[in-house]
Amino acid sequence: MANLSIHSKKHKVCVVGSGNWGTTIAKVVAENVAEHPDIFEQDIQMWVYEEEYTIPSSSKHHDPGSALSTKPQKLTQLINGLHENVKYLPDIALPKNIIANPDVASTVEGATILIFNLPHQFIGRICDNLVGKVLPYARGISCIKGVSVSDQGCELFSESIGKKLNIYCGALSGANIANEVALEKWSETTVAYEPPAMDSKQPTPEGSPHGSTANLTSLNNEKSSPKAKLAALPAEYPPLNHKNIRSLFHRPYFHVRMTTDVAGVSLGGALKNIVALAAGFVDGLGWGDNAKSAVMRIGILEEVKFGLQFFGHSCRGETFTEESCGVADIITSCSGGRNFRCAKMAVKEGKAIGEIEERELNGQKLQGTSTAYEVNAFLKVKGVEGEFPLFTAVYNILEGNNRPEDIPRLVEGHSRADLD
Amino acid sequence: MANLSIHSKKHKVCVVGSGNWGTTIAKVVAENVAEHPDIFEQDIQMWVYEEEYTIPSSSKHHDPGSALSTKPQKLTQLINGLHENVKYLPDIALPKNIIANPDVASTVEGATILIFNLPHQFIGRICDNLVGKVLPYARGISCIKGVSVSDQGCELFSESIGKKLNIYCGALSGANIANEVALEKWSETTVAYEPPAMDSKQPTPEGSPHGSTANLTSLNNEKSSPKAKLAALPAEYPPLNHKNIRSLFHRPYFHVRMTTDVAGVSLGGALKNIVALAAGFVDGLGWGDNAKSAVMRIGILEEVKFGLQFFGHSCRGETFTEESCGVADIITSCSGGRNFRCAKMAVKEGKAIGEIEERELNGQKLQGTSTAYEVNAFLKVKGVEGEFPLFTAVYNILEGNNRPEDIPRLVEGHSRADLD
Incomplete structure (x- = not known):
């Protein structure tokens, strides 16, 4: 692929979440940034809810002669030392450019692409911690399955995230049993991404094929959200169009189809x-x-x-x-x-x-x-x-x-x- | 249901074929004509390829004391005597209004609705035998799965039947494992039916919601078939619209959705x-x-x-x-x-x-x-x-x-x- 980048900056990608599915997605994107060094920085910060973990005796990493192996250790240190999430995705080798980080604010620092992949009950608190810490022109992708439905209304998690952080947030979902993806058994997924045009003077800086107005509005906030203006991505960065977003997720074993339909x-x-x-x-x-x-x-x-x-x-x-x-x-x-x-x-x-x-x-x-x-x-x-x-x-x-x-x-x- | 029929004639239904799936469909329509006596005649003639059959000793119909039970018998006689297709759909009680008939010409005699349900390799020969024997205004429904594809072209079986007999022929297909349907386990099916408008002076006698011109033409006979005009259904019959066609197939355990798309x-x-x-x-x-x-x-x-x-x-x-x-x-x-x-x-x-x-x-x-x-x-x-x-x-x-x-x-x- 000819690398004639005219862009002085590259996208920094981080993953907020490190469970079974979060770690799997971190592996996918860590492999892809290595294949596209013209578009992406190489390190993937991955936020880990810090906990103490003792390597079980059944693990190949267990060494009965070592005190370290039999005593509880910080999960981030285990992940960074062993390049494996021994607790949530055992026996899967992780690329060395994944860096487990216990601090969510420093995880997202300087990142232009934030991938959210954590249990939905934590979204609110985590986003509270992130307000004011993310780049104003960052873009999010929510891998959180589901929507928040109640008799009060129906809100997409990508919307909740986007509104709280005042960024655009797309979504990734598919027939993806995490362990099968981690083992690189073939599957497909769908990525929905369509940031709104930023303003009339800056026509569709992302190069989106459908640069219409924001589709963020859900059923119930039609009245309540005269949308805060989203910041345009500076021209020093490669555009975040469908092609480049896809190159972040698509693998030979993980086929991506792009869509603009975040709600669907x-x-x-x-x-x-x-x-x-x-x-x-x-x-x-x-x-x-x-x-x-x-x-x-x-x-x-x-x-x-x-x-x-x-x-x-x-x-x-x-x-x-x-x-x-x-x-x-x-x-x-x-x-x-x-x-x-x-x-x-x-x-x-x-x-x-x-x-x-x-x-x-x-x-x-x-x-x-x-x-x-x-x-x-x-x-x-x-x-x-x-x-x-x-x-x-x-x-x-x-x-x-x-x-x-x-x-x-x-x-x-x-x-x-x-x-x- | 109010029965205020203004029609002096009723539809006579026959089934051409009596294998596993053919007999199952005969059972379905025989039950339905009994529920809609205002629209349909009560007897269902079912064409059976005549053969000699000996009831196996494992059958509940086997009677070691009876010579009849241990000697080969005509399959039509067994079906009509036992109200069961002992060879192709054993252990399923058939409605008594199904009449097995070894003669295909007399099976279709006077029938306004012909249901074709037989292995596709027999279609050609059977239709040859039927030319000139079917009512000119009869309508067909093909339950034969598949299409005839070759490097020469791609023809639907409903088309082959329709062309040979010069009648309109729709199609029935769905996720229908025959034995499950015969056991009245719930399933759904799709019936495609849209006869063309007959001519401009007789606007859509079938009451079809899409009385357009015939959709019979397949890929390869675009040139070869300036369509022979189909005969309109006489006004003495109830219309063969989607509602009435559906009532012939829909059962509490066999849900029908109607469509106009025979090809699909x-x-x-x-x-x-x-x-x-x-x-x-x-x-x-x-x-x-x-x-x-x-x-x-x-x-x-x-x-x-x-x-x-x-x-x-x-x-x-x-x-x-x-x-x-x-x-x-x-x-x-x-x-x-x-x-x-x-x-x-x-x-x-x-x-x-x-x-x-x-x-x-x-x-x-x-x-x-x-x-x-x-x-x-x-x-x-x-x-x-x-x-x-x-x-x-x-x-x-x-x-x-x-x-x-x-x-x-x-x-x-x-x-x-x-x-x-």
Whole structure:
């Protein structure tokens, strides 16, 4: 590739988060900055929630002769010394240009690209700590699956981040089981990125193919957010267009498709968990592959409807029906995901799903049940429960108002939609 | 339902074919005509290829004391006596209004609705026997999966039937494993039906919502078929609109969505078999659910592209991405279908797929391999192999030119489509 860069600066990339998925994404981007030294600086700062960790005796890094190996150590020091996240992504060698950093403010210092990849319950606090610490022209990518839905409204995590830090924030989501990606087994993902044009005198400095006005506005802040003006990326940097953003994430084993639909990408990752519960219910009844694929198909169409109805100005139906973050993530989640598995077990064993959750998940909670409740509360407020028969059926099954056997009858009206 | 029919005649329905799937569809429509006596006559003639059959000793119908039960009998007599297709759909009770008929001409006599459900290699001969025997205003529905593809062109079976009999022929296809439907396990299907307006003086007698000109023309007969005029349905019959066609197929356990896209419905059932081979290849490599769903997603998009490119005037992309005959049939076929299973075994065991086919299928042939070869020959003639990297990869893997491990690299360009 000819390297005729006219740009005096390069992009500094950091990753905020270092769990299983966060560390995997750090590995991906660390490999890519090494392949594109004309665009990106080489070090990837990765924020790690600092904790003490003792290497288990089963680890290849365990050395019974060494006191260091048998005593608790700082996780950042272990990661930087061993080039492995021994706690959250064991046995995966990390590129040496990943630098674990326990301080979130210094992690983002000078970074033009901030990748957020941490459990959603930490976003608020972390962003509070970052206010005033990020470059005004930084851009974010949220890898956090899901959206914050309540009867109050429906907000994308990329929006929450973007608003709090006053930066543009896109999203990454797909059929990506973290361990498979870490092992470099092939998968695809979807990256949504479309910063607004900065102002009329600076036409689309990012070179975005769709330099329209911001698509950040969600359903509920239509009134509340006369948008604070975002800072344009200085001309010394290579543009952050789709080509360059893609080169940060695309690997031979991790294929990236770019889109402009942040809402669709974010919603797919949340709503699929409701669909996975439904698929688990009918599979638990022993109804076979026809019924399971019917539930998945209906689920995809309810995702489309949800997106268009509540994020219509920025959402595209094709994001759900054609992209990895939509149809492919539905397929993967309904194959062996934990929501699917627990729902199936619950029906097979005739137990409440909460009981299965407690027994199987070691204190963790199913994403699908809370999303089903949140989405239902939202649909009730909007008065459109009946327009989402599958999402509503899952809620009512969880509540004990319906049985899994009722699903065909409950969604039957859906198949008549073409005649109405 | 108020029964205020102003029509002096009712529709007579027959089923041409009585295999596993043919008998299942006969059961479905026999149940439905009983529920809609205002629209349909009650008897369903079902054509059976006559053969002698001996009830196996394992059958509940076997009576060692009876000579009848231990000697070969005519299959039609067994079906009509036992109300069960003991050979092709054993242990499923059939409605008594199904009448097995060994004579195809008398099966279709007086029928206004002909349902074709037989192996595709018999279509030509059967239709030859039917020329001049069907009502001129009869309508067909083809349940035959697949299309006839060769380097000569690409023809839908519904087209072959329609042209030969000079009737309109729609199509039914979906994620429908016959035995599951026969057991009344829930599934969905897609029925494509849109007869052309008959002529300008008889505006859309069928009440079709899209009474446009015929969409029968396929790629290759654009020149050769100045369409013979189809006969209009006499006004004494209830209209054959979407509502009434749907009522013939829709059951509480078999949900029907209507569409006008005959090409899309037919293509989905053929092309999915190529995708199922690809899914089996990557699953055989142990690449996990991410990779499998990626293959399926790309497969759906290549189906869309194939349909739009070669049947663009009548084909809709949504048929593949949103309907049972598209995405859901892909999912079911890539879960446990025989193409998927054999491809997976071939890779796991390091054997040629032909060897697995021979061992596993008891003399039967995989649909996917022949479709992959036919489609490839067609794409080569058109000079567009490179635009269908997954279909082409499957062909080249079957030919030994590529290995399953090459799939990510071969389809990688596809993920850049958004940048080109």
